[in-house]
Amino acid sequence: MQFTIGLERGLTRFYRVLMYKDIWLYLCAALSVYLLGAVPFDRVLREDAYNFVVKGMEIAHGDFSLDRAQVIGWPLMLGSIFSFLDVSDVFEAMFVARWTSIAIFALCVFVLGRICLRLFGREGYHGLVIAIVLAFMFAYRTGDAARSALAESLIVLCTLVVTWLLLKACTTDRIRLGYAALSAAVSGIAYYVRPYGLFLFAALLLVILLVSRKHRRRMVTAGLVAIGVFVIVTLPDLYARYISFGSPLDYGSNSKYFVDHYEHVWADNVAAPSLWQYLTSHDWGQYYHKFIREGILVVLYYLWIGLLPVAWIVLSIAGAVSIFRSGRRALYFAPLAVLVSVAGMTIVFHIYGSIRHLIYLVPLLLITAGAFFFVLDRARFDIKNIAGTFMIAFVLATVPGIYGLHPDRIEIPEVKDLLSALTLTCSRCWQRRRWCSHQSQQACISWNRLLHDGRWGDQQFIPDGWIESFASTPYYPNLRSRVDGYFGDNYPKDMFKVFGSGGNFALVLPICNLIGIGPVCQQVLYGRIGAGLST
Numbered sequence: 001m002q003f004t005i006g007l008e009r010g011l012t013r014f015y016r017v018l019m020y021k022d023i024w025l026y027l028c029a030a031l032s033v034y035l036l037g038a039v040p041f042d043r044v045l046r047e048d049a050y051n052f053v054v055k056g057m058e059i060a061h062g063d064f065s066l067d068r069a070q071v072i073g074w075p076l077m078l079g080s081i082f083s084f085l086d087v088s089d090v091f092e093a094m095f096v097a098r099w100t101s102i103a104i105f106a107l108c109v110f111v112l113g114r115i116c117l118r119l120f121g122r123e124g125y126h127g128l129v130i131a132i133v134l135a136f137m138f139a140y141r142t143g144d145a146a147r148s149a150l151a152e153s154l155i156v157l158c159t160l161v162v163t164w165l166l167l168k169a170c171t172t173d174r175i176r177l178g179y180a181a182l183s184a185a186v187s188g189i190a191y192y193v194r195p196y197g198l199f200l201f202a203a204l205l206l207v208i209l210l211v212s213r214k215h216r217r218r219m220v221t222a223g224l225v226a227i228g229v230f231v232i233v234t235l236p237d238l239y240a241r242y243i244s245f246g247s248p249l250d251y252g253s254n255s256k257y258f259v260d261h262y263e264h265v266w267a268d269n270v271a272a273p274s275l276w277q278y279l280t281s282h283d284w285g286q287y288y289h290k291f292i293r294e295g296i297l298v299v300l301y302y303l304w305i306g307l308l309p310v311a312w313i314v315l316s317i318a319g320a321v322s323i324f325r326s327g328r329r330a331l332y333f334a335p336l337a338v339l340v341s342v343a344g345m346t347i348v349f350h351i352y353g354s355i356r357h358l359i360y361l362v363p364l365l366l367i368t369a370g371a372f373f374f375v376l377d378r379a380r381f382d383i384k385n386i387a388g389t390f391m392i393a394f395v396l397a398t399v400p401g402i403y404g405l406h407p408d409r410i411e412i413p414e415v416k417d418l419l420s421a422l423t424l425t426c427s428r429c430w431q432r433r434r435w436c437s438h439q440s441q442q443a444c445i446s447w448n449r450l451l452h453d454g455r456w457g458d459q460q461f462i463p464d465g466w467i468e469s470f471a472s473t474p475y476y477p478n479l480r481s482r483v484d485g486y487f488g489d490n491y492p493k494d495m496f497k498v499f500g501s502g503g504n505f506a507l508v509l510p511i512c513n514l515i516g517i518g519p520v521c522q523q524v525l526y527g528r529i530g531a532g533l534s535t
Contacts, residue, residue: 004383011385015126024130025113029106032137036102036147045094049149053093056082066244068252072237073192074151097149104153105146111160112136112363118167119330120370127388128373131395132366138399141307141359151193152359158190159360162200163333163367166207170329175212175222180204184226188233195251196360199344201230203337210336211329257348265351266505267480294350299342299358306355307362309398315369323371331371334364451510 018024045053052074055067059079066072078097087093116129136142145152162183169179183204191197204226212219238248249255256265258278264270273281282290304313320335338361345357376384454462480497498506507516 004386008382008384008386011127011389012124015130015385015388018130019117019121019126022113022117025110025133028113028133028137029109032109032143033102033106035137036105036143037099039147041095041098041147044091045097045149048151049097050094052078052151053090053097053149055079056097057087057090057093059083060087066240068245068250069254070251071151071192071194073189073194074154076192077154094149098147101146101149101153104157105142108142108153108156108160108363109133109137111157111164112366115160115164115167115367116370118164119367120373124382124384125370125373125388127385128370128391129388131388131391132370134392134395135308135312135366136363138395139308139362141355142362145356145359150356152356155190155194155196155360156363158186158193158197159200159337160363161186162190162204163364166204166333167330170207170211170332173211173329174215174218175208177222177225180208180222181225181229184229185233188230191230191234192237194357194360196341196344196357197234199341200337201226202344203333203340206336206340207332210332254352257351259351262351290350291346294353296342296346296349298353299345299349302355302358303342303361303365307358308365309394311394312365312369315372316365319368319370319372322374323368326374328371328374331367334367334371337361337364338368451508451513451515453510 044050048070051067051070055070055072055075056078058065059075060082067075078093078100081087081096081100082093085096087096113129113133116132120126120129120132142152142156165179165183165186169176169183184201187197187201187204189197190200205223208219208222208226212222241250242248245252253265256270256272258273258275259265259270279287304310307313316335316338320338323331323335341358341361345353349357373384373387376387453464453467454460492509492511494511495507495509498508509515
């Protein structure tokens, strides 16, 4: 007993010195920048990250038109930075985008630390505060997303700012209108970054309802103010989408929540069904498969093993119970945002299911887990910092070591412009590309089977006449012919497009003996073909 008391006092003194003027927090933020930036940027950005960079460059040059399938928040920030730094080269833009994402991640570390100090530091849980910050820093998913220049760092920052503002708003049972309005505004900004901003806003409304339920007039006033602010902030984007695409909620291929297969997302000739159309055309077994088996169960599975060590998730569940049983109003937002997000993701996860879409919940799960340690207030002896030190040791012991592992080196070709960096393949010259990978060479051989009516040498790999059969109709799933003039008049008459998963596609031009493979470079690739290979 005496040893326990002495150890707790010693740790308390140690953490009091460590917490002096938040120097430790600045060091953690700087360390996160160093660890993430120390990994060489040997991979060219691709898919969503590449799209964001290209759109950011367009914005920097004054083109603010919307990308139908993507939100515009992250490209707006990148465009502002590219314009300020006068970035004109796409590879330089990738470099700047990565460092911008890493800098935002470091800011997230600092904001999370300030939130935890406000929630737990005043109670003497200084060790727990450090454990939560370290767990966030060393979470594989958050760090990997920051290095990849995706929008996740920015949406995490928005989530933390909403959490911070609601801490200020929920100091009493009469929610403070100013901070509630600011929280709604940041939720609206989050909607520009990711559609998850809707989930944050829904959780905000639930917080207002629970905190001010004894003061109905204040509850109604705060709710109306929050709704009004959210609508005002998001209205420019909603109106722009309505003008551009005919619907304020139209996200093109990313609006196909209720198709049956993920491959149909990228097929231009597969329409986006509504929820009512899906419900009236499917049975209960298909409902179970889409919304339960491939919906909420997959979401929970990813939460359980994919984001954080299992121990943190267990503590989060216990912490959520503790928050609502003890009535700690300041902590309501974290578990409510997780619950609302799980419910919202259930609807779309069968088609758009990716653990990347859950990364913004990591700090909320850690905050909720920290609330469980309030049970130590009822302990006979004060062991708060002993428990916090144990959690720090646990975090350091479970660090996956990803920061010291360099990704596979990929030689980036020296190119003068973006067009020459595209993977434009021709059956006569592909083997001469020194920087082409073996996998790409094999892919070229496979794609070339779509030329010459499916023949490769003396072998008929594709049934004779099959290519001609789908090329005569515009409605073949995942294949798009030009029979109805879909691509316009500035292209070869026999050109057709093959859709793949994740936005991958190939343009096949038998008359030119050419295949164009463009995972995310569709507009540029179309421009190259349209300019040089017109009919």
